[in-house]
């Protein structure tokens with residue numbers, strides 16, 4: 039009891055604060071999302087994501103070497119697909135000679151030890167901007183699963199270490215795991231976006247990849263029939279436990295900051311590592327506020343990342359990864 043116990047004693051200096059600190063951020067915490075485009079020598083800033091770029095394969099090679107030298111050892115690849123290669127079935131997604139397949143090889147060639155994760159969903163390849171195949175005004179679950187399994191296999195064949203399905207179809211983890219096992223890819227892992235919400239924070243990402251749902255008749259205008267309702271909490275645990283049963287090695291909550299209650303629920307409920315995706319809109323919000331001088335960029339960034347880890351994340355996919363590691367020194 040006071041005055042014998044005074045909590046402020048443990049806050050009197052940076053030395054004691056660092057001694058009793060419960061959550062510490064290191065480069066090992068991060069997965070770095072990377073956007074890849076066709077072409078040569080291309081490094082385009084994404085307008086709604088200041089200081090974040092789409093890069094062509096030649097520059098991707100240099101980028102991953104830089105990341106590795108900073109202690110950043112995992113990347114998550116996304117590709118921007120030209121309109122003429124998009125169709126409803128996402129056919130280009132399993133082209134062995136496609137941009138993603140080349141990107142995987144480029145990273146592995148440049149930096150063999152880099153852990154390569156790949157986004158598995160049809161939206162960048164879909165003429166309708168949906169994560170699955172559209173038919174009769176809906177997203178066809180089982181047909182999409184077959185396509186995702188094929189897409190995942192093609193990434194594994196190109197050398198991906200971990201597949202990251204971000205589509206939220208039912209049963210897609212089982213379908214993908216089954217195909218990987220049949221084809222001998224026992225060591226290719228699956229990081230499932232298990233609790234992925236229908237969030238408006240994905241806007242800048244969809245700008246980056248030109249992958250927003252199209253405004254076409256008889257095509258759903260949003261992703262609410264597959265991504266989760268942001269009002270739901272218990273459902274996230276249900277989704278996640280099912281993905282683990284189906285063979286997910288790592289589970290993910292997405293977005294990050296507005297969903298830290300979900301992160302803690304899942305961390306307490308599962309026995310596999312938990313990832314959190316701090317998404318594009320979260321990045322854009324801080325960049326915009328900082329550009330206006332309204333928030334201290336670095337201080338808020340560190341507070342946010344620390345909060346995500348404190349909530350229970352074992353790893354964080356974040357566009358701030360390089361900024362944080364530079365700040366840590």
Ligand code: PBG
Nearest residue numbers: 159161204239240243317318319
């Ligand atoms: C693709 C995918 C999305 C994101 C990651 N994978 C967009 C979406 O589901 O619409 C969002 C990432 C971000 O906003 O940073 N399915």
